[in-house]
Amino acid sequence: MGGDKDSPKTPGEQGKSLMEDILGLLRIHIKRGVNLAVRDVNTSDPYVVVRMGKQKLKTRVIKKDVNPEWNEDLTLSVSNPVCPIVLTVYDHDTFSKDDKMGDAEFDITPFIEALKMNTEGLPNGTIIRRIHPSRKNCLADDSCIVFNDGKVVQDIVLRLRNVECGEVEIQMEWIDLPGSKIL
DSSP: OOOSTTSOOOHHHHTOOGGGGOOEEEEEEEEEEESOOOOSSSOOOEEEEEEETTEEEEOOOOTTOSSOEEEEEEEEEESOTTSOEEEEEEEOOSSSOOEEEEEEEEOOHHHHHHHTSOOTTOOTTEEEEEEOOOTTSOBSSOEEEEEETTEEEEEEEEEOBSSSSOEEEEEEEEEOOTTOSOO
16 A cells, blocks of 8 residues: 555555654764864854754854864754765854855764664774775764764764865764664
């Protein structure tokens, strides 16, 4: 019933909730910015926007600081694990359009693959996978996917593109949803 794309859908299939497509939640902890570009007179008022597909989340603005410490969690719902995440840093301006201070794109596929591994019995601090910086990613340094306190986490230092300088440090952590299909 309703399996063939030409056959009519049953009422239950038409009312399919968005939750059924979500694999889980990805918590991105935006730690800090390092040596961000100056966009005002001597400094900048940076904030971060994270986009994945149609989702868009942002941090608070940190006034007059090119080395801001956000320590903020942004949580995305993941339905397509191959969809890249784009992180963009902006300088907040009161009377004009906010200035772009660089961007970085990163792939969560290696992280998702690590989640599928059997981590039972692994000691704390076990490195599951190491991803090296390359021309195909925005990593500023090696990024390790680690098993810690019963969770799989990934620390990432992103080098911003389309700007003269700047890096953003983040950490990713997966949040399972009841009935999620990822693991």
